[in-house]
Amino acid sequence: MQAEMKMDLNDQLRQAVRPTTWVESPRLSKRLDVDVTIASESLQHTGSFKYRAAYNVVSRMEQDRIVTASSGNFGQAIARACAELGKQAIIVMPHTSAQVKVDAVREYGATVDLTDVRVKGRQERVAELLEEYPTAYVGSAYDDPWVIEGNSTLGDEIIERGGFDIVVAPVGGGGLTSGLVLASQRAGSSLEVFGAEPLMANDAARSLRAGEIIKNEVEPMTIADGARTPSLGQHNWAILKDGISGIVEVPEDKIREALRMMFVYANLKVEPTSALGVGAVMVQPELFRDKKVCCVVSGGNVDPDVFCEILSGS
Amino acid sequence: MQAEMKMDLNDQLRQAVRPTTWVESPRLSKRLDVDVTIASESLQHTGSFKYRAAYNVVSRMEQDRIVTASSGNFGQAIARACAELGKQAIIVMPHTSAQVKVDAVREYGATVDLTDVRVKGRQERVAELLEEYPTAYVGSAYDDPWVIEGNSTLGDEIIERGGFDIVVAPVGGGGLTSGLVLASQRAGSSLEVFGAEPLMANDAARSLRAGEIIKNEVEPMTIADGARTPSLGQHNWAILKDGISGIVEVPEDKIREALRMMFVYANLKVEPTSALGVGAVMVQPELFRDKKVCCVVSGGNVDPDVFCEILSGS
Numbered sequence: 001m002q003a004e005m006k007m008d009l010n011d012q013l014r015q016a017v018r019p020t021t022w023v024e025s026p027r028l029s030k031r032l033d034v035d036v037t038i039a040s041e042s043l044q045h046t047g048s049f050k051y052r053a054a055y056n057v058v059s060r061m062e063q064d065r066i067v068t069a070s071s072g073n074f075g076q077a078i079a080r081a082c083a084e085l086g087k088q089a090i091i092v093m094p095h096t097s098a099q100v101k102v103d104a105v106r107e108y109g110a111t112v113d114l115t116d117v118r119v120k121g122r123q124e125r126v127a128e129l130l131e132e133y134p135t136a137y138v139g140s141a142y143d144d145p146w147v148i149e150g151n152s153t154l155g156d157e158i159i160e161r162g163g164f165d166i167v168v169a170p171v172g173g174g175g176l177t178s179g180l181v182l183a184s185q186r187a188g189s190s191l192e193v194f195g196a197e198p199l200m201a202n203d204a205a206r207s208l209r210a211g212e213i214i215k216n217e218v219e220p221m222t223i224a225d226g227a228r229t230p231s232l233g234q235h236n237w238a239i240l241k242d243g244i245s246g247i248v249e250v251p252e253d254k255i256r257e258a259l260r261m262m263f264v265y266a267n268l269k270v271e272p273t274s275a276l277g278v279g280a281v282m283v284q285p286e287l288f289r290d291k292k293v294c295c296v297v298s299g300g301n302v303d304p305d306v307f308c309e310i311l312s313g314s
Numbered sequence: 315m316q317a318e319m320k321m322d323l324n325d326q327l328r329q330a331v332r333p334t335t336w337v338e339s340p341r342l343s344k345r346l347d348v349d350v351t352i353a354s355e356s357l358q359h360t361g362s363f364k365y366r367a368a369y370n371v372v373s374r375m376e377q378d379r380i381v382t383a384s385s386g387n388f389g390q391a392i393a394r395a396c397a398e399l400g401k402q403a404i405i406v407m408p409h410t411s412a413q414v415k416v417d418a419v420r421e422y423g424a425t426v427d428l429t430d431v432r433v434k435g436r437q438e439r440v441a442e443l444l445e446e447y448p449t450a451y452v453g454s455a456y457d458d459p460w461v462i463e464g465n466s467t468l469g470d471e472i473i474e475r476g477g478f479d480i481v482v483a484p485v486g487g488g489g490l491t492s493g494l495v496l497a498s499q500r501a502g503s504s505l506e507v508f509g510a511e512p513l514m515a516n517d518a519a520r521s522l523r524a525g526e527i528i529k530n531e532v533e534p535m536t537i538a539d540g541a542r543t544p545s546l547g548q549h550n551w552a553i554l555k556d557g558i559s560g561i562v563e564v565p566e567d568k569i570r571e572a573l574r575m576m577f578v579y580a581n582l583k584v585e586p587t588s589a590l591g592v593g594a595v596m597v598q599p600e601l602f603r604d605k606k607v608c609c610v611v612s613g614g615n616v617d618p619d620v621f622c623e624i625l626s627g628s
Contacts, residue, residue, distance in 0.1 A: 021335060021357070023357055027418070027421060030421070042581045043335070043337055043580075047581050100578075104341070107341060260618070263583060263618060264414075264618065266357075267356045267357060267361050267615065269577060269581050269582060269583040300581035301581065304574070304577060304578065304625045304626070305626075308621075308622035308626065311621070311622055312618070312619075
């Protein structure tokens, strides 16, 4: 009975998310000198893979309200998942958030709680809201088994497509990569999972070397803003410490170059964090040469000004 | 036997092309106040719908060599189709063509014939090449029944998806819209086909009003460079004159605004010509309101500089 219920929820999740968009670009592969196929989540609902996690969390939680701090993709994803599933979302965002991001969360029907982070931390504000709504679920963008399970559906799709030796995906809090490792282990697949992390925010790579979670001491201001997380999550680390095959550290200029290459040779609009996978192939091609590689583009939400600044090569 | 052979070729064509990419964006539909779904050919092989036509032409022609004048998407599409099918392509391009476009055609394995168009017209150069290769096929990007038939496969996909009242697509030489009308008529579908044309290159709209083909007197320098064609083709006109439901004339500022909206709300990189469909919905919303509308994005090949100039709103 429990197995049946689980199956139903997984089926529901697979139907609720948009299948990933496969992009093969011979011109991109030629330039990388590596056989690369892109799995792009830029056209996923709300524009990023986070919708997989968000939908899973909101459908599995018994509560009818979720409170989470997010200035980015997870907030939008939770907002839309709650709208789809008839639940309430309160998204705590810094008062300095770009208006377009605030508007996006509101358009999906969530309540935006703007917090002056000079006065009060975002987690502090989440705690306050919990006093007001003691039965609400507290959402984490990565450190949550349901988040990992939701993201594992992308791994399922990659394994079902078949033929890949390696998948390489961005690492921030580790929600996506741990989901991919979970999918590979669950399927008994030989698919290897590599992480791609900004060199200037390399806490995950350092954690892997140290054998324990290492935190960034200050928020690293990498252009890949989805990877500015303080550290890997506990649940993610439990899966990644033995499950991930390696982490490639990508300098900022390679992140930018990878974004440009995907624009020119694969006709993709990707957010900077999403350029990490192709950036990793550029940085350590010997890891990927003669393999069939899937690069995950985690999302496409990026401000036009930031995008063009990167595209111009300045 | 002939019917069987035709079936085989159609099946081969459908397998050779990449299915169109469907993008539903509630945020875009909300802003347009029209229920719009995008069928994007930006991820088609060679980055535009032209590959459908090119593959069909190259597979159906008995000749093993094709000569065509194209500085854009058709040249790349013919080059790759010839590479796939083991035939030779000579693409006549103006000597002023951007190096990236020349490189793209060469990368797909075609011979590029750079012609100084101040001295010799491109069609004149094609005629010269025909003297050298008298058995070569002369390719037209739109005025060719095989081109129309190839493009009709996009119409087939739109009809197979179902539920649409209207499809709106860019009009240049009329190759795409005539293909869509052909598909709708062949299927006995009630799907209406509208064209979207730059106001400053409105020869097709004027032709429809006049009841005969009207040519642009000079090359109209619209940002939608795929619609800078001198006039509709004869084969296209034969289908469009009674088959198209109407043509919406889109001012340049709306083309630009539509491109920006698709970037922000649908995470798409589209070329300016491809913004015409959404632009048409903005210009004459009353035509589309309360209908289920498919907007065709014809391709995604655009220089970063041009793209960012449009994105910046300047």
